[in-house]
Amino acid sequence: MPKKETKLSDMDAMQRSLNVDPPIVSDHDPTAVSRKKDHIELAFKSQIAKGQIDQRFYYEPLLSAHPQKETSIGLPFLGKMMRAPLWVSSMTGGTQMANTINHNLARACKDFGMGMGLGSCRALLYSDEFLQDFNVRHLIGTDLPLYANLGIAQLEELIESKEVYRINQLLDKLQADGLIIHVNPLQEWLQPEGDHFKKPPIETISYLLSELEIPIIVKEVGQGMGYESLKALLQLPLAAIDFAANGGTNFAKVELLRSNPNQAMIYEALANVGHSAEEMVEMTNNIMAELGDQVVCKEIIISGGIKNFLDGYYLINKLKLTCIYGQASAFLKHAQGDYQTLYDYVDSQIKGLELANAFLSVK
Numbered sequence: 001m002p003k004k005e006t007k008l009s010d011m012d013a014m015q016r017s018l019n020v021d022p023p024i025v026s027d028h029d030p031t032a033v034s035r036k037k038d039h040i041e042l043a044f045k046s047q048i049a050k051g052q053i054d055q056r057f058y059y060e061p062l063l064s065a066h067p068q069k070e071t072s073i074g075l076p077f078l079g080k081m082m083r084a085p086l087w088v089s090s091m092t093g094g095t096q097m098a099n100t101i102n103h104n105l106a107r108a109c110k111d112f113g114m115g116m117g118l119g120s121c122r123a124l125l126y127s128d129e130f131l132q133d134f135n136v137r138h139l140i141g142t143d144l145p146l147y148a149n150l151g152i153a154q155l156e157e158l159i160e161s162k163e164v165y166r167i168n169q170l171l172d173k174l175q176a177d178g179l180i181i182h183v184n185p186l187q188e189w190l191q192p193e194g195d196h197f198k199k200p201p202i203e204t205i206s207y208l209l210s211e212l213e214i215p216i217i218v219k220e221v222g223q224g225m226g227y228e229s230l231k232a233l234l235q236l237p238l239a240a241i242d243f244a245a246n247g248g249t250n251f252a253k254v255e256l257l258r259s260n261p262n263q264a265m266i267y268e269a270l271a272n273v274g275h276s277a278e279e280m281v282e283m284t285n286n287i288m289a290e291l292g293d294q295v296v297c298k299e300i301i302i303s304g305g306i307k308n309f310l311d312g313y314y315l316i317n318k319l320k321l322t323c324i325y326g327q328a329s330a331f332l333k334h335a336q337g338d339y340q341t342l343y344d345y346v347d348s349q350i351k352g353l354e355l356a357n358a359f360l361s362v363k
C-alpha cells in the first residue's frame, strides 16, 4: 500500500509560519491551550503598520521590573504630597449633574492621591444656594490640593467694587487651598451674556497677588496661551500655571455652538487659534532658558487635550519644571454616573502611567 502522505493541519501550518510554540497542556499553566489558540486566531488582526508606531518614546523592556505595589509615581505639588501626577481640571457647578460629578471626582482624588480644581465658583460669591455642589473638602480630605475657581472678569468687578474680601470668604466656605483664576477673553467675547475685560488680565492678576495672601493658579479654558503671556506669568509669584491648552475641550467653540448660526460662521475660525499643550511645554522650556533665575512660578499643570496617560507621561517628562498633567473632559466622561465607573477609569489610567514609568523614556 502506498504510504499516506502526512499533511500538516491548518493550525500546524499557521503555527509554523508564525513561529509560535504548539499548544502545551501543563499543570502549571492551565490556560495555556486557550491562550495559544487566541494568539493564533488574533495574530493576523494584530498587525501594526510602521506609521502607527508612537515615536515619542524609547521602549526599554530590559531595564525595569513590572511596577510593584510600592512603586511610587507621586510627588510634592502645591505644598501637598500627591500620590499620582494627575489633576482634575476645573468644571462648572450649579446643576444637579454637577453635584454628582464633583462628588465623584473628589472621591477619586482621595482614592488615587490626585488634586482638584473646582469649576467657576462665581455663584458662591453672594449666595450659598449651590454650595453643596462644590462642597467636597470632606471627600478629598485635607492632604490633597483643592482649589476654588473664578473668572478674571468677576475678579475685575470685585476689585472695582472693593469686595476682594469675598475671595477669602469663598475659600473659607469651601476650605479651599487657593484660587484658580481663569482667563478667557475669547469665550467672554463669544458668549452672548459674556463680560468684557476693562484691563489687561496680567494687571488684575498682579494686583490680586499683592493684595491677597493666598496661593493663586492661572489658567485658560481650552485655548492655551502664547510665549509672551506665559513669560509674564512665569515671572509672577503664582502657585502654578495651568495651561488649559487648545487640542481638547475649547470654550470658544462651546460658545460658538451656543450662538446663532451667523455669529458662529463669522467667528468659527477663532476656535482654532491658540496653542497645544506640547507647544506650551516647548515654549516654557525656552522661556526658562531665556529668563533663568527670573522664573518665579515653579509649578505647572499641563492640560488641554490630554487624551490618556501616554500623552500625560510624555508631556510631564518633556517639561523642565515640576509638573503634573490635568484633564477635564476625559474625567467628565466617566464621572456622570456611578462612582465605580470613574474609579475603574482612573485606576486604569494610573496603572498605565506606572507601566509607562517602568518601560518608556521620552525621546
Ligand SMILES: Cc1cc2nc3c(=O)[nH]c(=O)nc-3n(C[C@H](O)[C@H](O)[C@H](O)COP(=O)(O)O)c2cc1C
Residues within 6 Å of the ligand: 089, 090, 091, 092, 093, 118, 119, 120, 149, 181, 182, 219, 220, 221, 222, 244, 245, 247, 248, 249, 250, 303, 304, 305, 306, 326, 327, 328, 329, 330, 332
Ligand atoms: C463641562 C466643563 C466645564 C468647565 N468649566 C470650567 C470652569 O468653570 N472654569 C474653568 O476654569 N475651566 C472650565 N472648564 C475648562 C477645563 O478646566 C479645561 O481647561 C478644558 O476643558 C480643557 O481640558 P480638556 O481638553 O482635558 O477637556 C470646563 C470644562 C468642561 C469640560
